[in-house]
Amino acid sequence: SERLKISNIRLKLLFENSTDGMFLQNERGEILECNQKALDMFGMESLEELNQHSILELSSDVQLDGTASSDGLIIHIKNALSDGYENFEWIHKNKNGEFFVASVRLVAFEYNQGKLIYATIKDITEKKKSEQRIIESENRFRALFEESPFAIALFDKEGNLESTNRSFDLMFNYNHDEDSFNINNSKYVEDESLKTKINSLFNGIVIYVDSIFLNNNPFTGKEDQKTMKINGYPLKGEENNIDQVIMFFEDITVEKQRQLDIIENREKLKKALEELNFIMENMSDFIYRVNKDDKVDYVSKSVEKIIGYSQEDIIKSYNEKGGFFISLNEKNNIYKKNFEKYIEIFKDKSQHSDNVEVITADGKKIILEINEFPIIENEEIIAVMGIARDITRRLKLQEVITQTEKMMSVGGLAAGMAHEINNPLGGIINGIQNVIRRLEKDREKNIKVAVKLGLELDIMNQYLEDREIIKLLNNITVSARRAADIVSNMLEF
Numbered sequence: 001s002e003r004l005k006i007s008n009i010r011l012k013l014l015f016e017n018s019t020d021g022m023f024l025q026n027e028r029g030e031i032l033e034c035n036q037k038a039l040d041m042f043g044m045e046s047l048e049e050l051n052q053h054s055i056l057e058l059s060s061d062v063q064l065d066g067t068a069s070s071d072g073l074i075i076h077i078k079n080a081l082s083d084g085y086e087n088f089e090w091i092h093k094n095k096n097g098e099f100f101v102a103s104v105r106l107v108a109f110e111y112n113q114g115k116l117i118y119a120t121i122k123d124i125t126e127k128k129k130s131e132q133r134i135i136e137s138e139n140r141f142r143a144l145f146e147e148s149p150f151a152i153a154l155f156d157k158e159g160n161l162e163s164t165n166r167s168f169d170l171m172f173n174y175n176h177d178e179d180s181f182n183i184n185n186s187k188y189v190e191d192e193s194l195k196t197k198i199n200s201l202f203n204g205i206v207i208y209v210d211s212i213f214l215n216n217n218p219f220t221g222k223e224d225q226k227t228m229k230i231n232g233y234p235l236k237g238e239e240n241n242i243d244q245v246i247m248f249f250e251d252i253t254v255e256k257q258r259q260l261d262i263i264e265n266r267e268k269l270k271k272a273l274e275e276l277n278f279i280m281e282n283m284s285d286f287i288y289r290v291n292k293d294d295k296v297d298y299v300s301k302s303v304e305k306i307i308g309y310s311q312e313d314i315i316k317s318y319n320e321k322g323g324f325f326i327s328l329n330e331k332n333n334i335y336k337k338n339f340e341k342y343i344e345i346f347k348d349k350s351q352h353s354d355n356v357e358v359i360t361a362d363g364k365k366i367i368l369e370i371n372e373f374p375i376i377e378n379e380e381i382i383a384v385m386g387i388a389r390d391i392t393r394r395l396k397l398q399e400v401i402t403q404t405e406k407m408m409s410v411g412g413l414a415a416g417m418a419h420e421i422n423n424p425l426g427g428i429i430n431g432i433q434n435v436i437r438r439l440e441k442d443r444e445k446n447i448k449v450a451v452k453l454g455l456e457l458d459i460m461n462q463y464l465e466d467r468e469i470i471k472l473l474n475n476i477t478v479s480a481r482r483a484a485d486i487v488s489n490m491l492e493f
Helices: 002-017 036-042 047-051 069-083 125-147 166-172 192-201 253-282 311-321 339-345 392-439 444-453 457-466 469-492
Strands: 021-026 031-034 085-093 099-111 114-123 151-156 161-164 207-216 223-236 242-251 286-291 296-299 352-359 365-377 380-390
Touching: 021 036, 031 047, 036 047, 036 114, 069 085, 069 099, 069 114, 099 125, 151 166, 166 242, 192 207, 192 223, 192 242, 223 253, 296 311, 339 380, 365 392, 392 457, 392 469, 444 457, 457 469
Parallel strands: none
Antiparallel strands: 021 031, 021 114, 085 099, 099 114, 151 161, 151 242, 207 223, 223 242, 286 296, 286 380, 352 365, 365 380
């Protein structure tokens, strides 16, 4: 009839234009009919060429489940004939030996007192590759999940813990067989602001909590204070509803303590620098620094007490006028060295000293002792530090000490000279006294010697008197005694 004719035409169109390979075979395995897609799949030009190859020749030796194709084919055909249909996956290969994975459906039906098998073959190679990529991606994700240094936990939409990684279990000492945990349970989350943020996850809001203090381990109940960084992300399901929530926990206790230590150390350093600056600004010396651009970029405030000029005036004087000292070791030379000279000076020594003269703001001359040291970085002199000290009083004291030492030396010399002078003076005085005594006319020994010699002592004494010899002798004695008194007074001084 016309209706049957139209139906056959439709079936033929569907058969010929199907995106799946289709063929009809008898119980002996002969292919009675096939569509163009089936020929294309196997790389054949015609049905006759296709029938020159058996199904086994167009199959892999071993199938996906490890079964030999020869055994598997018999089983699948047998099942189709007995049950009426059979669905399975099969590895085929085309005429060129290229393999592809196919989803096969066999349908058996009665025809002229026999059975025919209608086969539909769908190439699912790309689907299998996609599935494999998904599996590999899931495996990689699982590996990352398990090996992540961050503690990761997955919660269902009710807040119940579904899955954790190893870091989470170790961090919280979590036992999957014994412990249960709900993120919304106030027993474990006491921080109301954190609880609010966690609840917002189930409304599709990503959360970032920089630091949370957990006063005890929620699973063991033990005191285990930690500082945590928590990130949470809502996960949507197929209907775009939030089915799960994933949270990342990072233990930043050590990092937080390190930050606190850094802050504390900064405060200590700041205090130490303030104390050092106070000492530098109020010390009796003043400090200055000359940089590699040959400019003074620092002078301590104590310079004002010593020289009377401000820090700004000193820096300006050095940088613009050529210096602020007069060197005493290099007369009339302004005390300013260019940086090249500094490099030359410190080539063989680590310190340079000099005494310089300065005119203070009130017109006084003072002497400064300068000690300079190189500042070295990467084996290069980048600046020179100088320490200047007012040694005017010290030098004056040294002069007094030197003068005193000279006077002491003179005193010692005078004592020696006095001793040497007193000896002959004593001899002179004693000698004159003996002469006068031997001229006296009343001495018995003088009389005996005069009688022996026939000498009149009265006449001799009259002669000495008339010639004033006795007077001269007395004058010599007086002069000698006066010289002795002068020496004595000099020693007493």
